[in-house]
Amino acid sequence: MTALVLSAADELAGLHDEPAWLRAKRRQAFAVYERLPLPQRTEEEWRRTSLKGLDLDAFQAFEAAGASAPATPIADTAGVLRQSGSEPGKVEIDPELSRAGVLFVPLSQAAREYPELVQKHLFQEVRPDRDKLAALHAALFSGGTFLYVPDGVSIAKPFVSQFWSSTGGALVLPHTLIIAGRGSSFNHVDEFLSPDLERPSLTSGSAEIFAGEASNVGYVALQRWGNHAWQFADERARLEKDSTVRMVHAGLGARFSKNRVEASLNGPGARAELKALYFGTGQQFFDFHTLQQHVVGHSTSDLLFKGALREQAQSVYAGLIRIEVGASGSDAYQANRNLLLSNQAKANSIPMLEIMNNDVRCTHGATVGPVDPEHLFYLESRGIPPMVAQRMVVHGFFGQVLERIPVQQARELVEQELEDRIGF
Amino acid sequence: MKHLVGKVEDQAVDTIRKVVVDGEEVCLAHAEDGTYYAISDICSHEEFSLSDGELWGLQVECPVHGSRFNLATGACSGPPATEPVRAYPVTVEGDDVYVEL
Amino acid sequence: MAVAPRINVGDDYKEKYGFFDPENYVFKAKRGLSPEIIQEISWMKQEPEWMAKLRLRALDIFRKKPMPTWGADLSKIDFENIFYYLKSSEKQSTSWDDVPDDIKRTFDRLGVPQAERKFLAGVAAQYESEVVYHSLHKDLEKKGVLFLDTDSGLRDHPELFQEYFGTVIPAADNKFAALNTAAWSGGSFIYVPKGVKVDIPLQAYFRINAENMGQFERTLIICDEDSFVHYIEGCTAPIYTTDSLHSAVVEIIVKKGARCRYTTIQNWSTNVYNLVTKRALAYEGATMEWVDGNLGSAVTMKYPSVYLMEPGAKGDVLSIAFAGKGQHQDAGAKMVHAAPNTTSTITSKSISKAGGRTSYRGLVKVQPGSSHVKSFVKCDALLLDDQSISDTYPYIECDESEVTIGHEATVSKVSDEQLFYLMSRGISQVEAETMIVNGFIEPFTKELPLEYAVELNRLIQLEMEGSVG
Numbered sequence: 004m005t006a007l008v009l010s011a012a013d014e015l016a017g018l019h020d021e022p023a024w025l026r027a028k029r030r031q032a033f034a035v036y037e038r039l040p041l042p043q044r045t046e047e048e049w050r051r052t053s054l055k056g057l058d059l060d061a062f063q064a065f066e067a068a069g070a071s072a073p074a075t076p077i078a079d080t081a082g083v084l085r086q087s088g089s090e091p092g093k094v095e096i097d098p099e100l101s102r103a104g105v106l107f108v109p110l111s112q113a114a115r116e117y118p119e120l121v122q123k124h125l126f127q128e129v130r131p132d133r134d135k136l137a138a139l140h141a142a143l144f145s146g147g148t149f150l151y152v153p154d155g156v157s158i159a160k161p162f163v164s165q166f167w168s169s170t171g172g173a174l175v176l177p178h179t180l181i182i183a184g185r186g187s188s189f190n191h192v193d194e195f196l197s198p199d200l201e202r203p204s205l206t207s208g209s210a211e212i213f214a215g216e217a218s219n220v221g222y223v224a225l226q227r228w229g230n231h232a233w234q235f236a237d238e239r240a241r242l243e244k245d246s247t248v249r250m251v252h253a254g255l256g257a258r259f260s261k262n263r264v265e266a267s268l269n270g271p272g273a274r275a276e277l278k279a280l281y282f283g284t285g286q287q288f289f290d291f292h293t294l295q296q297h298v299v300g301h302s303t304s305d306l307l308f309k310g311a312l313r314e315q316a317q318s319v320y321a322g323l324i325r326i327e328v329g330a331s332g333s334d335a336y337q338a339n340r341n342l343l344l345s346n347q348a349k350a351n352s353i354p355m356l357e358i359m360n361n362d363v364r365c366t367h368g369a370t371v372g373p374v375d376p377e378h379l380f381y382l383e384s385r386g387i388p389p390m391v392a393q394r395m396v397v398h399g400f401f402g403q404v405l406e407r408i409p410v411q412q413a414r415e416l417v418e419q420e421l422e423d424r425i426g427f
Numbered sequence: 428m429k430h431l432v433g434k435v436e437d438q439a440v441d442t443i444r445k446v447v448v449d450g451e452e453v454c455l456a457h458a459e460d461g462t463y464y465a466i467s468d469i470c471s472h473e474e475f476s477l478s479d480g481e482l483w484g485l486q487v488e489c490p491v492h493g494s495r496f497n498l499a500t501g502a503c504s505g506p507p508a509t510e511p512v513r514a515y516p517v518t519v520e521g522d523d524v525y526v527e528l
Numbered sequence: 529m530a531v532a533p534r535i536n537v538g539d540d541y542k543e544k545y546g547f548f549d550p551e552n553y554v555f556k557a558k559r560g561l562s563p564e565i566i567q568e569i570s571w572m573k574q575e576p577e578w579m580a581k582l583r584l585r586a587l588d589i590f591r592k593k594p595m596p597t598w599g600a601d602l603s604k605i606d607f608e609n610i611f612y613y614l615k616s617s618e619k620q621s622t623s624w625d626d627v628p629d630d631i632k633r634t635f636d637r638l639g640v641p642q643a644e645r646k647f648l649a650g651v652a653a654q655y656e657s658e659v660v661y662h663s664l665h666k667d668l669e670k671k672g673v674l675f676l677d678t679d680s681g682l683r684d685h686p687e688l689f690q691e692y693f694g695t696v697i698p699a700a701d702n703k704f705a706a707l708n709t710a711a712w713s714g715g716s717f718i719y720v721p722k723g724v725k726v727d728i729p730l731q732a733y734f735r736i737n738a739e740n741m742g743q744f745e746r747t748l749i750i751c752d753e754d755s756f757v758h759y760i761e762g763c764t765a766p767i768y769t770t771d772s773l774h775s776a777v778v779e780i781i782v783k784k785g786a787r788c789r790y791t792t793i794q795n796w797s798t799n800v801y802n803l804v805t806k807r808a809l810a811y812e813g814a815t816m817e818w819v820d821g822n823l824g825s826a827v828t829m830k831y832p833s834v835y836l837m838e839p840g841a842k843g844d845v846l847s848i849a850f851a852g853k854g855q856h857q858d859a860g861a862k863m864v865h866a867a868p869n870t871t872s873t874i875t876s877k878s879i880s881k882a883g884g885r886t887s888y889r890g891l892v893k894v895q896p897g898s899s900h901v902k903s904f905v906k907c908d909a910l911l912l913d914d915q916s917i918s919d920t921y922p923y924i925e926c927d928e929s930e931v932t933i934g935h936e937a938t939v940s941k942v943s944d945e946q947l948f949y950l951m952s953r954g955i956s957q958v959e960a961e962t963m964i965v966n967g968f969i970e971p972f973t974k975e976l977p978l979e980y981a982v983e984l985n986r987l988i989q990l991e992m993e994g995s996v997g
Contacts, residue, residue, distance in 0.1 A: 346929050351923070351924060352924040354920075369935040489700070506697070
């Protein structure tokens with residue numbers, strides 16, 4: 004096995020024909036990666052999250068193109084990007100949109116062709132110095148998506164990026180950068196997938212979203228890596244005045260999945276909706292750390308994370324609503340609901356508030372429990388067989404999140420995945 | 428199944444050490460009574476390593492929060508831990524010390 | 529045979545509180561902590577060897593353990609500038625004239641009797657480090673109830689003591705438990721025999737009087753099967769001291785079918801660091817209730833906990849915190865469900881004013897195999913102005929599916945509608961806000977003995993008027 008080395012950053016930059024400034028950025032991030040130790044259990048964020056068994060030096064720095072994608076991407080789109088392993092992605096986009104000034108290209112290509120736009124935003128919200136794994140992602144990201152929608156452009160059909168891995172044993176670290184112009188409106192879906200592979204992989208799927216004034220952005224992350232994957236990702240949106248961002252994360256895959264989902268509300272009238280569902284089976288482990296940061300007042304955030312756990316699956320939810328000094332008129336809601344479907348499953352929930360202004364409305368809640376026997380009883384008393392009743396209750400449990408997925412095709416896909424998992 | 432974990436003379440009386448047996452982390456004690464004992468090395472409270480702790484007669488004290496575990500039974504003396512840890516049979520054959528998982 | 533240390537008390541106190549006469553000797557430890565000081569404390573108290581050893585080991589643990597990196601800011605504590613033990617008969621220079629006017633005014637407003645004022649203000653120098661306020665009624669003695677200061681408990685009941693001391697909270701539990709185990713002095717020791725219900729609350733006033741003097745009370749309560757006791761510590765009047773550290777440890781064992789209620793009204797003056805570890809073990813069908821009010825101090829870090837060890841055990845925490853200017857109340861509760869069919873509730877009410885900060889920090893933990901657990905946590909925070917801060921950090925760790933755990937919290941300001949309604953009826957804004965705050969904490973107040981409830985409401989009124997020191 005080879006250790007991850009600096010030259011890998013250069014090789015990746017070469018593979019994607021990246022400009023010098025981006026190479027330099029990779030090198031800087033690699034230095035941070037080398038400097039930082041792996042997160043320790045003594046750090047509060049990692050206290051319930053064990054990295055036991057993670058050997059970063061066991062991974063190859065990148066993955067050559069392998070088999071074709073294990074599933075076809077969502078149909079009926081405004082544009083599609085496909086990327087296999089660490090190979091540069093391929094894009095198809097509605098030419099109409101290109102003429103309107105929409106940019107939907109592989110991230111490295113954007114760095115080459117639109118350096119001022121990319122340089123200003125890339126890794127500004129998803130910070131490489133947060134921990135060793137974030138640094139690794141920034142140093143050795145394997146490509147990704149750049150989506151820019153100019154002022155005033157509204158697009159009904161979704162953009163879709165599909166990333167897949169087919170060999171295992173390597174880093175597969177896609178990065179998404181979305182810039183929404185003033186008053187623009189669109190949805191983007193990131194789909195991460197792979198079959199279950201023999202050798203463990205290190206994957207990510209980070210996204211940074213810059214929502215310009217009065218823009219309206221939907222972002223969906225479908226995390227369907229195979230059960231060999233260690234996944235670490237940061238999704239973070241920065242919202243300007245009167246903008247709306249709806250983020251939905253579906254955590255279905257990976258053996259180990261650690262995601263930070265964050266929104267910073269930087270202008271009055273901003274509204275962030277953070278929703279997620281996760282369904283763990285077998286030995287799966289999910290860790291979500293969320294942040295609703297109200298930097299200015301008269302902003303709204305609404306978070307709902309719902310998870311079901313079967314067999315020995317475990318989850319950690321830790322979320323913070325932070326209302327900064329002076330952010331009066333903030334309205335924030337946060338809820339985490341956990342459904343435990345087995346005695347061996349384990350759920351941790353830590354919904355937190357830090358409120359530095361009194362003119363606010365903040366409410367949060369968390370629950371952990373089994374399928375409500377009263378619901379089952381109600382259904383069974385109406386002649387529905389117990390197995391079917393249980394399916395209905397679990398399905399109903401996720402309904403609130405499912406209905407917030409802004410892209411119908413993605414919603415159907417997640418529903419199908421859930422059906423397969425509920426499988427009582 | 429029995430696993431060889433070392434020689435009798437490897438470990439002084441009234442000491443503990445960590446051994447990894449078939450992937451399991453085990454706290455192996457050569458107690459003051461001259462007997463070898465083995466319990467899981469992972470504290471049932473916050474998963475710190477018991478072999479980093481101190482031996483108090485026939486109990487191991489967790490180094491971080493002070494719960495103690497009985498070497499023979501794995502039973503917990505009191506908070507902050509509430510669960511016992513697993514105890515494993517140890518046999519000495521000649522000079523060899525075996526832990527049974 | 530050891531002789532009980534005897535403490536000089538004023539004659540009126542003797543009549544009023546039934547103090548025993550102290551033997552008069554003077555011992556004042558040096559500032560700071562060292563094995564020598566710890567040994568000296570133990571020697572002065574004529575303790576058994578096992579306690580001396582335990583203290584020394586705890587000191588070692590205290591030194592090795594890092595300061596907590598979470599919670600309130602503790603960086604200003606200078607452990608080397610604290611007296612770790614001060615004998616009661618030591619004469620202090622403090623006089624009534626030195627007590628700040630605002631504290632005196634508060635006493636006036638609260639209607640605290642003259643003698644008690646001096647006592648609370650630290651003027652009555654006899655009452656330091658040792659527990660001197662115990663009224664143990666004759667009928668309790670007859671029932672076999674023990675209610676002693678902890679030093680006497682160790683001396684007079686060594687077997688009982690050795691069986692339980694440090695078993696609920698080991699020295700290594702946390703840095704301040706280690707400090708307390710090394711330097712403890714005073715506190716209460718209570719034993720309630722099988723089937724005995726103590727129908728009057730047992731009360732003890734704890735005090736910090738001398739400048740820079742640490743106070744490390746150690747309380748041990750054992751409720752034998754089917755017994756009941758209600759213990760009250762603290763008082764509503766502010767307890768005046770200059771810079772000081774208060775770091776108590778309270779261990780409680782509630783056996784099968786017993787019930788224990790522990791009520792605290794804490795109102796240290798606003799320069800005290802109040803860092804307390806409180807934990808109870810509740811066995812089969814037992815009930816443990818913490819009623820915990822935190823008003824004073826610069827910094828409080830306190831999370832009363834209940835370990836529900838056997839089926840049917842029940843834990844309740846009902847707490848309020850009030851943080852004014854410069855104060856940080858980091859308080860909460862822990863419920864550890866280690867057996868099936870156990871239940872717990874936590875109700876927390878916090879109020880922040882004039883830049884004060886309240887933090888709720890709590891844990892509900894369900895161990896594997898603890899099925900049919902029910903736990904509910906409710907935290908409400910009221911922010912009275914836009915400089916004040918409120919945090920909520922509830923931790924839920926659940927290792928079992930057949931459970932029902934819920935947590936809810938809200939943070940709000942005094943509602944304009946309510947204020948308007950009250951003010952339109954001719955009530956001043958301060959009065960109206962006071963009424964709203966008193967209404968907000970009513971679930972807490974109604975659990976207090978009447979005289980405490982009345983005093984607490986008055987105190988809230990003073991806090992709201994901004995006239996409390």
